[in-house]
């Protein structure tokens with residue numbers, strides 16, 4: 544579920560969707576400043592569902608995908624992100640959105656999609672404009688461990704999948 548522009552009511556006090564005409568052109572902006580490390584929002588009202596362009600992966604399993612059911616779904620990807628979805632706790636009540644750097648009022652919130660997603664439903668050519676932009680964004684499966692670790696936050700289940708992938712590669716090369 545993606546909140547629409549019709550009769551829009553923000554789901555989070557300090558955040559607002561910047562609706563732009565055109566497919567996937569909208570974004571989520573901060574209405575106040577946040578300090579580095581500050582929790583911007585707990586993740587509440589989540590539902591399980593299939594992998595979609597709106598879902599967020601929350602574990603290693605095929606069914607480990609949640610829908611945010613809020614304005615947070617409008618957070619775009621950046622290769623130089625300013626926020627992270629931290630789904631590292633075993634307790635979903637601890638899952639949250641956190642600032643990775645100081646954020647000013649009016650700034651767009653952007654997270655590094657491969658920090659949650661292994662193999663994305665809807666890959667795209669990134670337009671984040673960062674100097675270290677990775678180009679095509681399709682999920683962590685397609686990136687090196689060093690490219691992932693350079694983005695300040697990667698969820699532990701993604702790092703486990705990377706370790707399994709890289710272990711298999713080493714084993715195969717020995718055969």
Ligand SMILES: C[S@@+](CC[C@H](N)C(=O)[O-])C[C@H]1O[C@@H](n2cnc3c(N)ncnc32)[C@H](O)[C@@H]1O
Pocket residue numbers: 566567568569570596597616617618619620621665666667668669670671
């Ligand atoms: C969950 S939506 C994010 C909100 C989206 N901008 C919208 O208006 O609905 C994810 C989609 O937004 C687009 N998107 C997000 N970040 C992007 C980026 N850095 N470059 C290009 N497209 C991006 C892609 O089409 C992606 O599949």
